[in-house]
Amino acid sequence: MRCELARAMEMTFPKYRKLAGSNSVYAIEGTHHVTEWQPMGSEGWIVHRHFASDYPRFVWIREMEQCSGDFESLTSNEWKELIAARHEHQPTEAIGRNLDPLSHPEECSFNWAMAERTTFGVEASARACAEVRSDAGVRWALCEAQRQTWPLMILGGGSNILMHSDWPGLVMHMNIRGVEVIYEEGNVVHATVGAGENWHDWVMLATQNGWHGLENLALIPGSVGASPMQNIGAYGVELKDRFLWLEAINRETGALQRFDHEVCQFGYRQSIFKAEERERWVIVRVAFALDRDAPLCTEYGAIQSELEAMGVAESATHFDVAQAVMNIRRSKLPDPNELGNAGSFFKNPVISREAFQKVLANHPDVVHYALESGQVKLAAGWLIEQAGWKGYRKGSCGVHDRQALVLVHYGGGTGAELWNLAQSIMEDVKLKFGVQLEPEVNQVGV
Ligand SMILES: Cc1cc2nc3c(=O)[nH]c(=O)nc-3n(C[C@H](O)[C@H](O)[C@H](O)COP(=O)(O)OP(=O)(O)OC[C@H]3O[C@@H](n4cnc5c(N)ncnc54)[C@H](O)[C@@H]3O)c2cc1C
Structure with missing residues (x-):
């Protein structure tokens, strides 16, 4: 069963603006985030995402929000009509990300079975589930839960939850995909990863590309979006060691906000998202700082002896370390697909x-x-x-x-x-x- 897109509730964000005397339109996504649609040729759009990392840009967004200068307010319908009048051309920086403002493919499934979506495999069902594939989809699901007065839960890979009963409301199943390199110089690589990407697949992709530092975290089940929740860790490395920032959407206001390392207050299996900010945010993407020249971390647990058993102790690569970690984990931990x-x-x-x-x-x-x-x-x-x-x-x-x-x-x-x-x-x-x-x-x- 499906429910069609419901009338959206009014959230504080996004707010829509137009620059008078030009055809550029803007969606203010949070106090520091703006998405800009700039006309390209007679029919296209080029989309830019702006983050106010400095004060002048922050003031620019605030002025836009206050409609000072040449900015005019648009309703969401006016904005949609303007956007629909042209085609979007995603800039290279947005590859893999769903920026389509009109895409709200999300729809609810009802009586959603959760046993196969959680690694404990305990029978439970959710009243409704929305698969979200974009920031717009997250906001749609938030509005839908608010409109129906349903309690909301966010689900990634379901590898760190125990269901005690059926879920009486909406499950937002995180499926935002995409990996994007945002900075590369010398050995340093910064990449953002969609919250719905599988954690282990991301670790292997990074390792294969020579973006090192995450290899000891291979084979941890679950999604990238959940990884900062408890600062996942294994074999001497924690997420916080390679974390740059994350972006999350406020569950009440719809505002997009960036959280840097310090704000996240990472601790042992802990972060601000499990403490005072619990249940206030939907994490939509995480940025990592990786290093082609990262030192191998082999002192912890049985990694060294496993590398010896693999016959590569003297010449071990980062990929070998990932393989050693996988071998050890498989020998010690039950596979959730089997137990x-x-x-x-x-x-x-x-x-x-x-x-x-x-x-x-x-x-x-x-x-x-x-x-x-x-x-x-x-x-x-x-x-x-x-x-x-x-x-x-x-x-x-x-x-x-x-x-x-x-x-x-x-x-x-x-x-x-x-x-x-x-x-x-x-x-x-x-x-x-x-x-x-x-x-x-x-x-x-x-
Ligand atoms: C066999 C096995 C081995 C494991 N080994 C390790 C290990 O070595 N180290 C370790 O740290 N953990 C380990 N875990 C635990 C688990 O894999 C991690 O905690 C993982 O990060 C959970 O991800 P998930 O997507 O499955 O989260 P879920 O179980 O889906 O969700 C966990 C919590 O995070 C919230 N959440 C999920 N996604 C988001 C989001 N995008 N925004 C906001 N909230 C969100 C959920 O609401 C829930 O409260 C292991 C689990 C298993 C089954």
């Missing part, structure tokens, strides 16, 4: 030095890492294994027999059953070690 799981269910707990001394007194062999902050990170997998849960199974749910941090779903179970198991483990670890575990996986509909 439902969401990777590590719990975060590694970070505790104070005093609390650590208490754990150490009773468990001298506790696996731990001292942090620069003075705190101590414990290995949650070790705690769970020592508490006797590794390989445990009850009905449809269990704890993986090779990695105690991973809860698994054998099929036919529910989110509530998995959550009950997670709670039993948390209580038991608290009892035995005095340490509180915290889930890494997002709980939906608890």
Whole structure:
């Protein structure tokens, strides 16, 4: 079933403008973002995206917003008519990105099955789902959810969520694609990637192109758009090490905003988008800073020994490191296509030095890492294994027999059953070690 494009709600952004005495039209997408359609020849448009990285450009956008100078306000219908009167010619910088202002191919599917869209594979359905392929599509879906007063959730690859019940509202399924090199000089390459691109495919594309720095993050499931949410990390590298900025659309106002590294407040499996800005933004693209000459990062885990087993330890390339990481991951972690799981269910707990001394007194062999902050990170997998849960199974749910941090779903179970198991483990670890575990996986509909 489908629902046709509904009347759009009035969001604060975009705002539409025209330059008096010219045929140029503008969509103000946020306080720092403008898309400009400039006439080309008698029939075409050339599209420019402007980001106010300096004060004069910011003032230019503000004046446009206030309709001062020669700017005139347009309604969205007037703007659409003007745009439709010519053809768009996307500039090279926009290849792979859907800038078509009139494209709102998004439509809702109803009773959308979620089991095959989430790696736990727990049965659940959503009232409606909108596949979004552009910024315009995101705004369309936001308006649709507002208009219907439906709760909204954003779904990427579904590899970090546990559905506890059916979703009563709209699922915005992120499908914005495209990879674009925005800067290249010497060994440095900056590229933006659409939020709907598959994370692993992006890592392999970058590695094959010689844009290095992400290879240790190979084979992490999910989408590029979700990667900053918890600052994904593996084998000694975190997203934050190669992150430049991201752009996100405000769920209330429709405004496009750029977030640089500092603003994102990345921490261990944490960012501002999981804290005070939770559920306020839809991430639409992420920019990365890569380096053709990035040093290989092989000290962590079994990478070095895997490179030796591969016979390339002396001559390892970045591609070899990605391959080694993939081999290790495949040997340790269950493939969600074969056994439902969401990777590590719990975060590694970070505790104070005093609390650590208490754990150490009773468990001298506790696996731990001292942090620069003075705190101590414990290995949650070790705690769970020592508490006797590794390989445990009850009905449809269990704890993986090779990695105690991973809860698994054998099929036919529910989110509530998995959550009950997670709670039993948390209580038991608290009892035995005095340490509180915290889930890494997002709980939906608890
Ligand atoms: C086998 C396996 C291994 C894993 N290994 C690792 C690992 O090594 N390191 C690691 O860090 N993680 C790991 N994970 C967890 C997971 O892959 C990552 O957290 C991944 O980034 C989730 O991406 P996703 O697109 O599947 O997100 P989803 O599960 O679809 O969403 C996760 C959360 O992000 C929100 N979200 C998604 N997209 C957007 C967007 N565009 N804008 C705003 N909010 C959004 C969702 O609403 C939800 O709250 C693993 C998971 C599995 C199944």
